[in-house]
Amino acid sequence: MTELALGNVTTDCAHAAGLAGFYAALLDRPVDAGASEFFATVGRESGAHPVLMFIKVPERTPGKNSVHLDLHAPDVAAEVARAISLGAKHVADFAEYGMIWTTLADPEGNLFDIGLKLP
Structure with missing residues (x-):
C-alpha cells in the first residue's frame, strides 16, 4: 500500500x-x-x-504542464453558465467516451472542464 x-x-x-x-x-x-x-x-x-x-x-x-480540473455536476449547462458569469470563457463542448463535458478557461486562461459525473 x-x-x-x-x-x-x-x-x-x-x-x-x-x-x-x-x-x-x-x-x-x-x-x-x-x-x-x-x-x-x-x-x-x-x-x-x-x-x-x-x-x-x-x-x-x-513546456510545464498546466493544471486541469475536472468538475462534475448533474446540470452541466447551468454550471457552465454560472462559470461564465464568474469570468470563465467557453472553449469547446465534447461528447466522447460515453461522457459529455464543456472545456472552459478561467480568468487567467487555465483550462478546466465541467461534465457529468459517471455513476
Whole structure:
C-alpha cells in the first residue's frame, strides 16, 4: 500500500488571491484567510480535500504542464453558465467516451472542464 496521498492541486498564476476567488466562487467555498497576490488557498481551513493552492510566478514555464480540473455536476449547462458569469470563457463542448463535458478557461486562461459525473 502506498503512502502517497493527494494533498493540493496547485496552480501557477499571475495573481493568487484573484484566481483563488474565482475558484472559491465557482465551488461555493471561501478563500482561506491570509490570501495575497502571492499565495492563496481554498479549502485548507475547512478541511476540504483536495486543497486548491495558487502561487504567483513571474511567468509560466514553457513546456510545464498546466493544471486541469475536472468538475462534475448533474446540470452541466447551468454550471457552465454560472462559470461564465464568474469570468470563465467557453472553449469547446465534447461528447466522447460515453461522457459529455464543456472545456472552459478561467480568468487567467487555465483550462478546466465541467461534465457529468459517471455513476
